[in-house]
Amino acid sequence: MEITKAAYLLSSPSFDKCPKPDRGEFAFIGRSNVGKSSLINMLCNNASLAKTSASPGKTQMINHFEIVSKSKKVKEPFKWFLVDLPGYGYAKVSQSSRRKWEQMIEGYLRKRENLVSVFVLVDARHQPQKIDLEFMQQLGDWEVPFAVIFTKADKEKPGVVKRNVEAMTELMREHWQFLPPFFVTSSTKKDGKQDVLEYLERCLTE
Ligand code: GTP
Ligand code: MG
DSSP, X not given: OEEEEEEEEEEESSGGGSOOOOSOEEEEEEBTTSSHHHHHHHHXXXXXXXXXXXXXXXXXXXXXXXXXXXXXXXXXXXXXXEEEOOOBOOTTOOHXXXXXXXXXHHHHHHHOTTEEEEEEEEETTSOOOHHHHHHHHHHHHTTOOEEEEEEOGGGSOHHHHHHHHHHHHHHHHHHOSSOOOEEEOBTTTTBTHHHHHHHHHHHHHO
């Protein structure tokens, strides 16, 4: 699959302000600064589509992008929504902003009827983090389907990345009988791009 058009549409403060749910939707979430916006730009071949920043907490609303893709499996190009969500786990956030974030995210994830799957982004440089596992468990409790994307793989030795991925799968096995799909990526090197696009294609066309 190839993304032929990607354009920013709208930023919404809550689920009910989101665009009409008239097509499939995929959302990207993870710790602040994990590389969500960079990954979206890499997938869409557009370095300036989603705003990236070296300081965490850049993305604050539910950001919708209109995507047009083409696939050898279907004749016509098809449309879907891609969503960049604000990250969790930024230490400097106040209690009240955190609660606001929780409400916004829970409302969106549980009520957005066209949401096909969520991508939970995890920093490939670190050993499994409690906050990521807790978030995935929450998704499981809400019955929201998700896949895991390891980011920034270029910043660590391949052996370390492999060890971190394996450690995460081991921990996940303790909670789930079936593991979600896993992808290892680098937005700077474009690693893992085809794998993620193929997964999106399968979800959208099958
Ligand atoms: P928030 O919206 O603030 O939560 O951040 P985010 O998750 O959208 O992260 P963003 O894409 O803004 O990236 C954060 C920082 O990490 C930026 O300085 C990026 O350039 C850098 N970065 C993101 N992905 C990669 C990657 O794959 N490799 C490397 N080397 N740097 C990356
Ligand atoms: Mg961002």
